Amino acid sequence: MRQAVYLFAALLAVAGSVAADSIKLQQVDRKINLNSQFARITETVKAKNVGEQPVSELILCQQLNAGAVLSFYKVVDATSKSELSASPKVVEGAPADAVCHSVKLTLAAGDVATVTVNAVLAKAQVPFPAEVTQQDPQLMLYKDNVYVLSPYQVSAQTTEVVTPTSNIKSYTEEKPVSKTDKKIKYGKYDLIKPWTTKQLSVHFENGKSFKHMLTYVKEIEVSHWGNIYVEEKYEIKNAGAQHSGSFSRLKYAHAYNGKGNSFRDLRAVLPASAHSLYYVDLIGNISSSNVRKTLSSTVLELELRYPLMGGWKVDFTIGYSVPLTGFLTRTPAGKRRLSMDLSTPFEDVFVEDAIIKVVLPEGASGIEAILPYDMEKSFETKFTYLDTTGRPVLVLHRRNLASPEHSAKFSVDYSFGAVHTLREPLLLITVFFGLFVAIIAYNRMEFTITRDEKWAAARDREVLATYMEQLQALLEDELTALSNLTRLAGSLKESAHVDSAARERAAGEKRVKDLEDRVKPLLAAVESRSARVAGQVRDVLERSRGLQARVGKLLAERVEMVKKGAAVSEINRKLAPSQEAVAAARRELEGAISTVFGAY
Amino acid sequence: MSAAKGSEPYVSSASLLETAKRYLTRTKSQELLIRCATLIFIYLLAFCIRLFSVLRYESVIHEFDPYFNYRSTIKLVQDGFYEFWNWFDADSWHPLGRVVGGTVYPGLMFTAAILYKISNFLTACIKLRDICVFTAPFFAGNTALIAYLFGKELKDAETGLVAAALMAIVPGYISRSVAGSFDNEAVAIFALLSTFYLWVRAVNLGTVAAGVLAAFAYLYMAASWGAYVFISNLIPLYVIVMFVAGRYSRRLYVAYTTFWAVGSLLAMQVRFIGFNHVLSNELLAFNGVFLGLQLWEALMFLRTKLGSRQFKKLLYLAASGAAGLAGVALAGLLLSGKLNPWTGRFWTLLDPTYAKKFIPIVASVSEHQPTTWASYIFDLHLLVFAAPAGLYFCFKKPTDGCIFLITFALTSIYFSGIMVRLMLVAAPAFVLLSAIAISSTLQSAARELRAPSAAAAAGGADAAADSAAGGRKRVAARRAGGGSDEVPLSSQPLPNVGLMALVTLGLMSYAGHCIWVTSEAYSSPSIVLISGWGPHRHVLDDFREAYYWLRHNTAPDAKIMSWWDYGYQIAAMGNRNVIVDNNTWNNTHIATVGRAMASNETEAYKIMRMLDVDYALVIFGGMSGYSSDDINKFLWMVRIGGGVFPVIKESDYLANGDYTVSSRGTQTMLNSLMYKLSYYDFGNIMTEQGKGPGFDRVRQYEIGNKNPQLEHLYEAFTSEHWIVRIYRVKDLENRF
Structure with a gap:
């Protein structure tokens, strides 16, 4: 009996692989762009159903070396330009460090489909050496698979690696391979079997700054009296090569390469109507920022309290207000709709842990979030100015966000009776009325004990x-x-x-x-x-x-x-x-x- | 009452408008309105004038000590009362630690914490930092109100108003109470003045309740500031003065006895004071006068009961018995060590030269220097001239309150001459005396001006004098009617108008001076420096830059060695352990740090290893021109270090009696750790045009050793303008 179960399981597995076998990738062109702190991978995949049955999914895989995370993954149909839904899937036979996605795609027998994959890998570039002194260049090591990792046979493929500088210390030489200034071209390779792996490793200089937001907490507080307050708290780290030895301010200020891999500037693009901006940390204002207003946006250029050498950290808070106009609308169903930017306004940063809190006014109910990507949702209550029952807070949580890929709008729908806006003034009136009544009553009472x-x-x-x-x-x-x-x-x-x-x-x-x-x-x-x-x-x-x-x-x-x-x-x-x-x-x-x- | 019984109370049929008009035309209500409006404006003025620093800089805690208070308040709010009470701070005075709960005056922290809780309860959501920043201005407003009440108690409501207005903007007080100056003095002056006011009230009323109230104010003072000792010596002194002046009364007895009993018990609840309140020599007068009063009253009682012959006998017996008993008790207490000797603090206050000779650590603080005449004018302006006039008025009509004011003023003026810091205590005395002088002058001038018209309407004035119609009119009328003892200076209007104009001019220039002083001298947080004005404004934010670097980029248990001035700031903003801080409770420990800074690097390394130091921090102004840097304080480090460790000799650091770090400087100086840490990497920088490399912009000369090398430390961080320099102390080298 037990054997029968095993047999059945084996049959099922075979069935799965049969489905896999029915697809062949005719052509894969992969481009790995290392010209930032991320590894941005673009693949154009031409898949053909060579079996007799129509298939409903396409498995796409990506190898991740230790520590790397797949931050963003998007699959687009190349002809219709429509996004295809992709969900992570554990695939039999895949190497342990591979991440596979099942892409929903109906492919009749004999049909060919072309899809484009956009993947953003964070922490995929590893500093090597891990520690540098102030004047050393920052060298990075990127590891991947020479071939496109796939459960299918790949008929023809090419890979192109783009580095930020032409200073490439070493790279895997799997022929045919060619290197020009900042590009390494692999392939074309023919007829590669499923799950074929061969390590690709590139060691190169990357002077880009590795801005990692260790934590990011954004709080959006809506007041129906006409304002939306946004406050963002960051803990930022230079995740590049660790700084070692002394930090010389003299070299930092005067030497040609004295700044090492450090960075101090950040740039955020805020809504055009943003006003009342502030930039502070635990011990007060940080007196080094600049705001430029354009018609379409407010650009906030800020400097951190001190330059971040490799491995250094700092935290800060920025905040601003926007009016309701343009952000709070009504849905046809009569609900209120708040539409805001979901992720960080900073450019070219990686957010390890993001929490977005939407504080709605007291009395809001039926809260629904419309999100561009999956996030953990929970609710809590917050008490601020003159609150009695507390404001409902929608808490969204997600790890590993890349900017600008994850920059998108999101909406929160909720029901809110206009009468609730009067709560606080009425409360104040009641309290003061009560106070006056109490004083009047007190004045008319007598507290004397002895009547002499x-x-x-x-x-x-x-x-x-x-x-x-x-x-x-x-x-x-x-x-x-x-x-x-x-x-x-x-x-x-x-x-x-x-x-x-x-x-x-x-x-x-x-x-x-x-x-x-x-x-x-x-x-x-x-x-x-x-x-x-x-x-x-x-x-x-x-x-x-x-x-x-x-x-x-x-x-x-x-x-x-x-x-x-x-x-x-x-x-x-x-x-x-x-x-x-x-x-x-x-x-x-x-x-x-x-x-x-x-x-x- | 029976006559009116049955008949309805009369309700006016006038319209609302008519009623309001009638109300507003009454003298009494007009006076009330003017007084309330003035008081409200004074309150607002007192609050607002202290906001220069917030407007010009930001809402930030200032200077040094306030950072400790801020940190303690955070502790109190976050961990609760008991945790604070029992707080042993292992993050400072490494490796000794500090029993903060038992060595702190907690009044300020409790005040801020309570304000915070109240604001939270009212859902006002004010941040704790803002509460702390605005505590001082808030209390300044309260102090102005107390000054009003005190003035009213001393003389009349007009004097009170003048006192409140003067108090609101007196620079001597503003210097310690601008927004952000979250220091003990911020609430203590309020407590001090409240205690004095309630004490005078208790003496005037002679009731137990008033005495108890004064005792509670005393508790607040004792919980807030070490200067509570001033109160508990001044009040006995006042009692003695009253006794000698023959004004001793039952009221005074009741007030003092109540105050002593309740006040002592309450003050002893403060952990830092405890039994010191009974045992300390500093409070000998407080307790002694109480005993003396009891004895006196007992004798008076017996005298009424006994015949004079028997009483004489008894007196003789009692006197010799008491003397013997007191001698035995004193000897016993001294031998058993219960009676603490007079502390240095006490001597410093009595003898202006004491600190310079014996306690360099006290003398090293700029605010402990003797006061110059210039700073009297700077801090008090008009009051310096008006206060003696006030003394004259007080002596002319000495009431119990006026005698207290005289005692208070004379002692505090003496103390303010010893230490700049105590100008703060003298300021209220100056204010009250000046208020009496100014209001008396104005009143008599106004009376003379009114006199002709009063004479014209003699009938009306007489009626007014009889029925005492309220407010100014009443006072004026009373003076006109009953004050025949004062011979009018002149009944001509011109001198009086001139006098009033003169006073007005004086007050206007006082106000102008106060605002100018506040804006120019007292509103800098000293944690952020701003140079230039308008578009050329340049912010030097180096302190916070470096402290924040420490907070985020060093191990959480890293120990930082710096001169004690920066201890509180490093602990609060950097959140790291410090070796010494502004509490200065352990002179030896501070001397050890001074010795390390003064020694050569190898010697210093030994000391730093011994103290478990990870980072050494120095403040350096040579690059930016910031003059209160460590090189300028270095001589004090040498003195304090040398006071405990004779290896360090001041003369080794002086080139022919001259303190210099130029090429004339001694080798000991140029090899000291402080020199190296300050000038590391500095020798080749051109700081000013036309000057050689390594030109120190504070000292205004080129430094002596342009290329100091470090062996046991390396530069870990230097702030943007080189003001803060932090060095990592290397670990011991591997043996293999």
């Missing part, structure tokens, strides 16, 4: 003060009523108005009388507490009555004269002394009120 004479005296003073306040309000009201009457006197010009004026006068006088009546109980209350103060109040009341009398007199005279039909100018002239008397009495009263009541 001092307390009683203070209490008495307080009560007196409330009566005095009422009295003052009363007197001031009276003053207002009296000035109304005075104004009435001033406006009376024709005899026709005499009757209505009389009515108004009666009403006004009644109001004053009412107020006078209300004074009495208050005065009595004051009297019972302080005879001296009551005396002062009486004095004020006396003045008030004086004013009343003068106003009354003025009114009566005016009515008299108007009835007689005197001219307005004459009336004014004749009544001027009375007017002045009223004004003087008024001033006196006001002064008395402010002196007597001012203390309460």
Whole structure:
């Protein structure tokens, strides 16, 4: 029984290899570009289905030497220019250091298809020697397979290796091979069997900087009040040959090759609308950066705190804001869509570990991410300014990103009710309202424990003060009523108005009388507490009555004269002394009120 | 109350506008409005004037000590209270370490941590660094408010306002409280002034509650700054002065006794103080006066109970008994070592020449130098002239508060003459005295100006005097009515107007001077240097460059040897172990580093191996013209090193009594480690046009040995403008 199982498994394996056997690669042209810190490999593969059955997948492999990572892998149909989906697959018989992808491709029997593969390998160039001094050139060793690693038979193939400099120390000489200035050409090789390996190794000078971002954390915070904050934290390392021995600032500044493999400049391309930029680290600003605005972008040129020699590290943070326009839109389904750059804005860097956090406003729900490539997704909550329930955060994680291959836009869709934007102002209003209410309540409470004479005296003073306040309000009201009457006197010009004026006068006088009546109980209350103060109040009341009398007199005279039909100018002239008397009495009263009541 | 019972309280029928108008036309409310608005503006001014450094540079911690405070605050916030309390810092003073929890005044760190927690609780999300940077300006505003209250307590609200305004911008205080200056003094001056204010209040009120409140302020001071000793000596001194002046009262007794009991207990809770508060000689007066007061009160009590003959007998017995007992107790304490001897700090404060003779490490700090007259004018300006006038006014009407102010002012002025640093303590005294002088002058001038009009409206003024209508008017009126003891200088308006104009002019020039001083002298973080102006501005950010290099490119346990000035910065920004730092608690250790720097390379290598040093760091200004570099401090290293290790002799480093690194310099000098580390690789550089190679831009001459070779160290990093140079100490060579 067990044997039967093994047999079945073996049969299945054979079936797989049968499928493989049914494809033959007619022509493969490979170009390995080492003119950067990466190894960028472009392959044009012409595959033919030589079997009888149609096949649905094409297996493509790449050899990786120790430590190297396949950062980016893309397969495009050469004729339709459409991207084909490729997924990693473990293939029977492949060498241990190979990475294979299964490319979805329907190929009828006898058909030929041409695909183009773009692969970016990071850490594939290994410094050799691993340590250099400040003035040594940086030599790199790149290892690969001379032949295209493939589960299929390859009928014809060529390989071209491009190096950054013409200083090539050594390279594998597998004939036919030719070397011109910066290029090494291998092939053409005919009829290479599946999985044939033969080490290709190139040792050459590479002066390019090996900018590795060890960690990269980007935080995008959306505020529906009109701003998107972006903050990016980096830890950067020079992953080139390790610097050894002393670092001489003299040589660095003055010698021709004193800078070694170091770098200090970085260049980031940010959105054109970016503003409020900053460039800091843990201990403050880094005062060496430059921003250039163009129509299509904001270019941030920054210098690190110190030049990074091989193996040196540093960290920094950049941040900026962009307005919502152009980044936040509505989907046809009514959701909000945030579209931003996914990866780092820096050029020609390798990101070992990238975390992108999208902080959405409080109340956002139904969060969906539309990503250009696979990333790990998770959610967390963040509390910042005036948050109560916390903001939902979408966390995206991926390792090994290459720039510019991984620079792409991504979108996050979410539902958000506009009313949520009012949360924070309402919260503030509520808190301040509560605060004021609490203070009002506190002021009206009494926390005294002992009620001795001092307390009683203070209490008495307080009560007196409330009566005095009422009295003052009363007197001031009276003053207002009296000035109304005075104004009435001033406006009376024709005899026709005499009757209505009389009515108004009666009403006004009644109001004053009412107020006078209300004074009495208050005065009595004051009297019972302080005879001296009551005396002062009486004095004020006396003045008030004086004013009343003068106003009354003025009114009566005016009515008299108007009835007689005197001219307005004459009336004014004749009544001027009375007017002045009223004004003087008024001033006196006001002064008395402010002196007597001012203390309460 | 019965009369009003039943009748409704009267509610005015005036419209809202009318009510507002009525309110605003009242003198009392106008005065309140003006006062509040002035205070708010003063608060804002105190805060904003300290922001020059943030605007011109950035929000960054300044100088040296603040970096330790910042690092401690981070520790406190991240690891919590108990971890901080028990913090043994193994990253400094290698290999000794430092018990930070027990040797630190934690007030500042707690303040910042609490502010941080509050801001976090309110979801304000302020970064801890920003909290630390803005703590000092924030407290400066609070200090101005306390100055207002103090002035009010001493004299009246007007004096308070003047005091607050002067306090807000007095350069002597600004020098230690600009944004970023996260130092003990930033909160301590607030604590100091609060304690004094609450103490005067306690003396005026004579209640236990007021005394307890003052004791709590004292706790804050004791937790914040070593100068708490100043308070606990000044207050007993004040009590003695009051006693001698015959103004001793029950109020004073209650205030002092409460303050002593509660204040001592509270201050002892600070780990760094502990039982020192009882045992230390520095606080002898504090405790002695308390005992003396008790004795006095007991005697007074007995005198009322006993007849005079019996009392005399008792007095005789008690006096001889007390003297004997005190002698025995003193001897016992001294023999058992419980009573600590007078420390150098104390002597330094009493004797200006003490430090120069005996403690070079104290004398080496520039802020410990005696104060010059120029710096009085620079730091206090108008106040130097106004304060004596204030003293005159205080003596003229000596209240309890004024006598305290006089005591405070005279002692602090004396101390400020000994050390530049103590100008900080003298500044509040100068401010309060000047406030009294200025407000008194203005008040009397204003009174004279008003007098004719007051006489015209005599009736009204009399009524005002009776009923005490609020605010300025009231005061003026009271003076006019009741102040008949003061003979008017002149009732002519012209001299008074002139006087007011003069004071205004003085105050305006004071304000201008303060702003100028703040912007020019006190707003540089000294961690970032800027040369030039406008488009020619050039930033020298070498310190941070080098410290950050250390942080990222050396082993996490690497030990850095540098002169102690840079210890705190390396620990905070570089996050690496240091051999010595600004705490300077172990003179021998510092002397060892000084000796290493002063020795030749081979000798120094032995010392560095002994100290387990991985990197040596020097500050060098010869390239950039930065003058406070290690070569200029080198003589102090020699002195301090030589103080402990007599192998190092100052005379070996002086060429005919002249300190020089030129070709005239001695061989010992030119072979010293410090010379080599500073000038390595420098000999062939042309720094200035028309000068030879190796021209030192600070010393202004060519260096002596242009090609120093290093055998046991190699250059590990040099910052862009050569200000910071770091050398790696080589391991021992393989034997095989």
